[in-house]
Amino acid sequence: MLAAEQAVVDAMYARLDELRVRARGRLADTRKAGPSGSPQNRSERDAFATLYEDRLAQLEAVEDRLTFGRLDLTDGEHRYVGRIGLTDEAHASILTDWRAPAAQAFYRATSARPDGVARRRHLVTRRRRVTGVEDEVLDLDASLSAEDRSGLSGEGALLASLAAGRTGRMGDIVATIQAEQDAIIRSELAGALVVQGGPGTGKTAVALHRAAYLLYAHRKQLERSGVLLVGPSRSFLRYIDQVLPSLGETGVVSTTVADLLPGVSARAHEGAESARVKGLAVMHQVVRRAVRSRERVPRTEMEVRLDGRALVIRRRDVRDAIERARRTRKPHNLARATFVRDMLGRLADQYAATLGERLVDQDRADVIEDLRVLHDVKVALNLAWLPMSPQWLLEDLLAKPERLAELAPELTADERAAVARPKGSAWTPADVPLLDEAAELLGEDDQMARAQAGAEAAERAAELDYARQVLASSGAGGGLVDAEVLADRFASRGPRLTTAERAVADRRWTFGHVVVDEAQELSAMAWRMLARRCPTRSFTIVGDVAQSSSPAGARSWPAALDPVLRGSWRLAELTVNYRTPAEIADRAQRAARCAGLPVSTLTSARHEEGSLTIVDRRDAPHGLLDEVARQALERVRDTVEADGAGRVAIIAHPDAVEAVDAVVRAALAAGLPEDESARLADQPEGTPRSSCSRPSRPRDWSSTTSCWSSPRPSRPVSAGRPTSTSR
Numbered sequence: 001m002l003a004a005e006q007a008v009v010d011a012m013y014a015r016l017d018e019l020r021v022r023a024r025g026r027l028a029d030t031r032k033a034g035p036s037g038s039p040q041n042r043s044e045r046d047a048f049a050t051l052y053e054d055r056l057a058q059l060e061a062v063e064d065r066l067t068f069g070r071l072d073l074t075d076g077e078h079r080y081v082g083r084i085g086l087t088d089e090a091h092a093s094i095l096t097d098w099r100a101p102a103a104q105a106f107y108r109a110t111s112a113r114p115d116g117v118a119r120r121r122h123l124v125t126r127r128r129r130v131t132g133v134e135d136e137v138l139d140l141d142a143s144l145s146a147e148d149r150s151g152l153s154g155e156g157a158l159l160a161s162l163a164a165g166r167t168g169r170m171g172d173i174v175a176t177i178q179a180e181q182d183a184i185i186r187s188e189l190a191g192a193l194v195v196q197g198g199p200g201t202g203k204t205a206v207a208l209h210r211a212a213y214l215l216y217a218h219r220k221q222l223e224r225s226g227v228l229l230v231g232p233s234r235s236f237l238r239y240i241d242q243v244l245p246s247l248g249e250t251g252v253v254s255t256t257v258a259d260l261l262p263g264v265s266a267r268a269h270e271g272a273e274s275a276r277v278k279g280l281a282v283m284h285q286v287v288r289r290a291v292r293s294r295e296r297v298p299r300t301e302m303e304v305r306l307d308g309r310a311l312v313i314r315r316r317d318v319r320d321a322i323e324r325a326r327r328t329r330k331p332h333n334l335a336r337a338t339f340v341r342d343m344l345g346r347l348a349d350q351y352a353a354t355l356g357e358r359l360v361d362q363d364r365a366d367v368i369e370d371l372r373v374l375h376d377v378k379v380a381l382n383l384a385w386l387p388m389s390p391q392w393l394l395e396d397l398l399a400k401p402e403r404l405a406e407l408a409p410e411l412t413a414d415e416r417a418a419v420a421r422p423k424g425s426a427w428t429p430a431d432v433p434l435l436d437e438a439a440e441l442l443g444e445d446d447q448m449a450r451a452q453a454g455a456e457a458a459e460r461a462a463e464l465d466y467a468r469q470v471l472a473s474s475g476a477g478g479g480l481v482d483a484e485v486l487a488d489r490f491a492s493r494g495p496r497l498t499t500a501e502r503a504v505a506d507r508r509w510t511f512g513h514v515v516v517d518e519a520q521e522l523s524a525m526a527w528r529m530l531a532r533r534c535p536t537r538s539f540t541i542v543g544d545v546a547q548s549s550s551p552a553g554a555r556s557w558p559a560a561l562d563p564v565l566r567g568s569w570r571l572a573e574l575t576v577n578y579r580t581p582a583e584i585a586d587r588a589q590r591a592a593r594c595a596g597l598p599v600s601t602l603t604s605a606r607h608e609e610g611s612l613t614i615v616d617r618r619d620a621p622h623g624l625l626d627e628v629a630r631q632a633l634e635r636v637r638d639t640v641e642a643d644g645a646g647r648v649a650i651i652a653h654p655d656a657v658e659a660v661d662a663v664v665r666a667a668l669a670a671g672l673p674e675d676e677s678a679r680l681a682d683q684p685e686g687t688p689r690s691s692c693s694r695p696s697r698p699r700d701w702s703s704t705t706s707c708w709s710s711p712r713p714s715r716p717v718s719a720g721r722p723t724s725t726s727r
């Protein structure tokens with residue numbers, strides 16, 4: 001059986017190699033042509049070169065586990081499922097892309113609903129070698145040979161993948177996606193999908209595979225607008241950054257809320273209370289009021305002089321001009337042009353009245369220009385309608401307690417004190433949604449940008465036309481590229497930018513879809529910011545409201561999302577924990593419930609006898625620390641040392657973590673063979689095989705301990721295997 005599968009897999013790799021050679025050859029030919037020829041020829045060559053480079057990168061990315069499954073259908077057809085689709089020379093399919101509809105049954109079919117599948121086979125490969133197969137027979141009535149019916153094992157591939165060593169980087173789960181995960185991954189693009197799942201249920205994995213699936217299934221729609229992936233931190237983005245490329249996708253913009261505003265670097269830290277207050281929904285009204293407060297009627301009338309003639313900036317005129325400018329409904333800085341034009345016109349009329357005659361058009365225009373540059377007029381109009389940048393507005397607001405008190409009456413004095421800070425302070429992540437809100441209300445003076453956009457639209461039309469001609473005459477691209485994409489490559493404006501690069505540089509870029517991970521951590525203001533990035537509200541939102549650790553974060557989805565999604569979102573749940581063995585997960589769930597957290601009910605994908613140890617003072621004849629060190633050493637010997645894949649996490653009372661860490665390190669150094677202890681000490685950052693930590697929410701420690709069925713809940717310590725704590 002293995003030999004037969006090996007032959008099929010060999011044929012696939014041979015085809016892959018052939019396609020790589022072909023793409024390399026085309027690339028070399030294109031490059032060989034050198035920098036000669038007309039500018040148009042050169043740009044055409046560059047375009048094809050990038051095209052072949054992209055194709056080559058995609059073909060290189062799928063080397064590992066090119067295929068991982070096979071479907072035997074009841075009608076006798078075999079279908080192999082893998083990372084990409086492949087056809088042979090005769091254009092017959094030899095491998096089906098995991099995202100194609102034809103592959104869906106690989107993830108969804110069950111014996112209750114076999115969906116035309118007689119047998120599902122998981123292929124286990126190492127490099128290019130088939131090392132094993134795992135079969136599941138779904139339709140027992142289908143005619144399978146005796147050999148086919150033997151050696152069945154349903155969850156083998158999944159359990160093998162869960163037991164595999166961790167690298168400190170997240171890997172894809174494409175070979176073992178489970179049915180409830182697959183339903184989420186393939187859920188329709190439109191609307192907002194909220195995925196609630198407890199710890200380790202694969203929320204991050206599902207979010208990433210969904211991004212790859214959507215780009216595949218809706219490529220035309222999403223390639224131009226792009227997909228935005230929002231994660232909680234830069235280190236988290238580093239942890240997941242291999243997954244999408246391994247799925248052949250590079251066009252996703254990954255960022256954090258703190259990095260989402262072009263030109264603003266928000267690296268400073270601030271207190272939890274300050275971040276919470278800045279995230280409150282009411283802050284959008286505070287920012288709005290701060291903008292409106294700079295559109296104001298002066299207390300007194302003011303006299304200005306032009307050519308020795310006295311003109312009055314009248315309060316009534318200012319009031320009227322403000323109202324008229326507001327009626328344009330444009331953002332503050334853009335509506336200011338209307339206000340200024342109106343006021344200058346009124347002053348020009350006063351000037352004409354002092355002359356006792358009507359001004360002809362040209363003269364009136366000259367007077368208006370003279371008024372516009374007059375210092376006193378400028379000062380008076382700025383006082384009435386101040387042009388501002390978002391940064392200036394926020395700095396000013398937070399640096400002046402009396403202004404904050406006036407503009408934010410909903411906040412308590414303590415809350416206002418928490419956010420107050422001197423001018424010139426560095427930006428923090430919680431400032432970013434406030435700056436974005438201000439940028440939206442202020443607007444940018446886009447006259448130049450609009451003129452340029454007009455010119456670019458004309459240029460684009462010409463590029464598209466040209467791209468269509470090239471495609472028609474050369475037949476190039478082979479279905480790999482359409483005129484739009486080719487036109488992008490032909491674009492003569494500066495260096496070619498990918499969708500991702502263009503999107504990152506543009507605050508007003510709107511994405512075709514936004515994926516938000518650890519979504520429970522986002523504040524109300526951050527949600528408003530993200531909603532602006534996707535006016536169609538096509539979202540995938542994954543998180544766990546029971547795990548919210550940010551003081552500005554969500555404790556319930558309706559409370560967090562209804563204000564921005566207006567109640568229009570659908571909920572899916574993930575119920576299987578793939579990370580933690582049942583022994584640990586069940587205990588953790590009980591503790592979380594005792595702490596009053598809204599935990600989902602989970603089942604663990606695996607059991608691991610002895611994976612949880614609770615060390616209690618009563619079982620510690622030589623003192624608690626010694627006992628913890630002894631137990632930790634034993635667990636490391638049992639698990640980590642045995643196969644190098646396991647992990648031991650030690651959770652201690654916040655006050656005891658440092659002491660526990662020290663004794664455990666000493667015990668490992670003394671108790672393990674020298675090479676093993678050097679190996680453990682040498683783990684790259686992010687991949688510790690043993691680690692000591694405090695509970696993620698130290699304030700829950702007391703309720704946690706009292707739930708752990710210990711009559712004397714004195715600083716229990718647990719050691720378990722293999723719980724990944726590296727995230």
Ligand SMILES: Nc1ncnc2c1ncn2[C@@H]1O[C@H](COP(=O)(O)OP(=O)(O)OP(=O)(O)O)[C@@H](O)[C@H]1O
Nearest residue numbers: 173176177178198199200201202203204205578579
């Ligand atoms: N179908 C699957 N096949 C194999 N491994 C899986 C599968 N689903 C999830 N995993 C693995 O389980 C682990 C947990 O997944 P992930 O980090 O996506 O969970 P999460 O729900 O985001 O966790 P958290 O709540 O801690 O953020 C990962 O190592 C992931 O690769």
